[in-house]
Amino acid sequence: MTVIGLGMMGAALAGAFVKDGHPTTVWNRSAAKADALVAQGATLAPSLADAVAASDLVIVCLSTYETVLENLEPLTAALAGKVLVNVTSGTPEEARQHADWAAKNGISYLDGAILAIPPLIGQPEAFIFYAGTTQAFEAHQATLGKLGTAVNLGTNVGLASLYDTALLGIMWSTLAGFFHAVALVGSEGIKAQEFLPFASGWLGGVGSFLPDLARQVDEGDYATDISSLDVNKAAIDHLVHATEAQGVSTAVPAPIKELIDRRVAQGHGTHSLASLVELLKKPGA
Ligand SMILES: NC(=O)c1ccc[n+]([C@@H]2O[C@H](COP(=O)([O-])OP(=O)(O)OC[C@H]3O[C@@H](n4cnc5c(N)ncnc54)[C@H](OP(=O)(O)O)[C@@H]3O)[C@@H](O)[C@H]2O)c1
Known part of the structure; x- marks a missing residue:
């Protein structure tokens, strides 16, 4: 060839x-x-x-x-x-x-x-x-x-x-989350390599959420008895607050908080996180 x-x-x-x-x-x-x-x-x-x-x-x-x-x-x-x-x-x-x-x-x-x-x-x-x-x-x-x-x-x-660009998007957003996390723990002097085992283990755990979330997206049924948007809203409020308090940039979590806040404000607080895809499918929704 x-x-x-x-x-x-x-x-x-x-x-x-x-x-x-x-x-x-x-x-x-x-x-x-x-x-x-x-x-x-x-x-x-x-x-x-x-x-x-x-x-x-x-x-x-x-x-x-x-x-x-x-x-x-x-x-x-x-x-x-x-x-x-x-x-x-x-x-x-x-x-x-x-x-x-x-x-x-x-x-x-x-x-x-x-x-x-x-x-x-x-x-x-x-x-x-x-x-x-x-x-x-x-x-x-x-x-x-x-x-x-x-x-x-x-x-x-x-x-x-x-497929290529979608998969690269997963890589960049995941890595951005990692960089935010090491900046956050770094604000207390923790080295990225010290934090690494927990980040790696957690990534594996997060990956295990995907089959259930993918099924919910395909079925358009976001009922959950595991973790609702209301629960995640409280958690990401803590993250953004802690980030600001530690003097670290909120550039990574802020847009995610905005999505969660918007979906909750639309009355979907009892949905799972997969419900956020509805905001992404239709820009401006
Ligand atoms: N590297 C990676 O990790 C990677 C991973 C996935 C996909 N890709 C993709 O593979 C493609 C090539 O990437 P690469 O890493 O090989 O880049 P690269 O090392 O910069 O090579 C670019 C190639 O394009 C040629 N080229 C540029 N302008 C040209 C022109 N006007 N006329 C003729 N040839 C021209 C270069 O020729 P000269 O040698 O003469 O400059 C060279 O062969 C890109 O689309 C990239 O996104 C790369």
């Missing part, structure tokens, strides 16, 4: 194929980044056109979707009839635009989103979501599986980046 783009991620993708013994053609704007891969057995194409011509499966990993189109637009005729897998990160809207462009030009398009860092590529822990042409995924599933766990999300081409 061909891998276009040998930045930190593209080089890891090409490296996984080479390591697995796949004949791999590579191209990068700055050709020197191919040196290590060539030493391991990859073939450096002299031009982007040669890279595209070399394989029926072309994987592209550049910095932005815009860059992908800027580079591949002049080569649409050469790409026609081939499978193009775009694992550049972007938005669902960009994925749909690129899929439309590919369809218009007779290119089989798969949009990919990598939920991993380069050192994890080639390991099952590296999740890579794909969406787009089903036949393209099925034809190349085994090859794509060499990069990590390949998840086919079907023909709704925006889904790979939607």
Whole structure:
């Protein structure tokens, strides 16, 4: 196959194929980044056109979707009839635009989103979501599986980046909660590493809440006999008060308190926390 783009991620993708013994053609704007891969057995194409011509499966990993189109637009005729897998990160809207462009030009398009860092590529822990042409995924599933766990999300081409961004959102909000917590205990001189075992254990506990909350969201039934919004309102009031009193920023808990306060004010204090999703589904609700 061909891998276009040998930045930190593209080089890891090409490296996984080479390591697995796949004949791999590579191209990068700055050709020197191919040196290590060539030493391991990859073939450096002299031009982007040669890279595209070399394989029926072309994987592209550049910095932005815009860059992908800027580079591949002049080569649409050469790409026609081939499978193009775009694992550049972007938005669902960009994925749909690129899929439309590919369809218009007779290119089989798969949009990919990598939920991993380069050192994890080639390991099952590296999740890579794909969406787009089903036949393209099925034809190349085994090859794509060499990069990590390949998840086919079907023909709704925006889904790979939607899953990717949604999961990154979980990471950022969870980590923001951790940073707030270590700032808060840090205000009393507690080191982050001293607090760490409790944070890690608690994260595992919080993860165990998810199946029940997900069921409530799907059923739209937020009845609880475990922990109501009223109870959580009192608790987050304590958190925000303690945060202010300790001289720490309330930037992380304040928007969560606002959501809980608003939902309680709407008369849903007996609901579980999952009820907050109703405010997020409709901005301004
Ligand atoms: N690194 C990660 O942890 C990670 C994780 C998940 C997803 N991703 C995604 O993977 C994609 C690539 O990331 P990366 O980490 O490999 O970034 P990177 O190291 O900055 O590499 C960017 C790549 O894009 C190329 N490029 C930029 N502008 C170009 C242009 N105008 N024409 C041709 N090539 C151009 C660069 O070529 P040059 O070498 O010539 O500059 C390089 O190959 C991004 O969409 C990123 O979000 C990365």
